[in-house]
Amino acid sequence: MSSIQCPACKESQEINVSNCTNCRFPFTGSTQEKSIHIAQFINKKNVISDAEEALSRSKKILFLISGYNFLFILVSILSSTIEVDVFSISINLILGLGFVISGLLLKKSPMFFSVFPLGMIIGLYTVNFILDPNLAMRGIIYKLIIVGSLIYSIYLLQKAKTFNKQFSV
Numbered sequence: 001m002s003s004i005q006c007p008a009c010k011e012s013q014e015i016n017v018s019n020c021t022n023c024r025f026p027f028t029g030s031t032q033e034k035s036i037h038i039a040q041f042i043n044k045k046n047v048i049s050d051a052e053e054a055l056s057r058s059k060k061i062l063f064l065i066s067g068y069n070f071l072f073i074l075v076s077i078l079s080s081t082i083e084v085d086v087f088s089i090s091i092n093l094i095l096g097l098g099f100v101i102s103g104l105l106l107k108k109s110p111m112f113f114s115v116f117p118l119g120m121i122i123g124l125y126t127v128n129f130i131l132d133p134n135l136a137m138r139g140i141i142y143k144l145i146i147v148g149s150l151i152y153s154i155y156l157l158q159k160a161k162t163f164n165k166q167f168s169v
């Protein structure tokens with residue numbers, strides 16, 4: 001059995017196939033069709049690696065936010081002389097755990113564990129804003145960066161998904 005290397009994905013293919021079984025490279029297509037395929041294939045690889053980078057960034061952000069929640073719990077316990085604010089500690093514990101779990105499972109189910117913590121963050125900021133607008137405005141740039149970065153990562157994931165549908169690799 002003689003084989004040929006696919007010019008796009010470099011997989012070994014049988015010599016008589018008309019399309020690469022891995023990336024659908026058109027072996028029997030025109031030169032133009034072949035170049036278009038290769039261009040799209042390279043573009044797709046970039047889209048995928050962008051999405052992977054975004055995931056690593058989101059993971060760091062989620063761990064950072066959960067660290068902030070746990071720090072809050074620690075500080076409230078250490079600094080309260082009379083009674084501990086059980087309500088805010090519980091809220092921070094739930095959020096902190098939610099962010100840690102999202103960060104840990106992010107690569108398993110990227111879309112869900114990007115949208116879920118984003119929902120928690122936006123919900124939290126909204127409640128903060130309703131309760132105390134002045135307090136909510138504190139660190140607003142930091143908050144915007146977090147929200148913006150997570151939204152951007154969701155956008156990149158969606159883009160990679162669309163490319164994956166177009167090209168089955």
Ligand SMILES: [Zn+2]
Nearest residue numbers: 006009020023
């Ligand atoms: Zn191929």
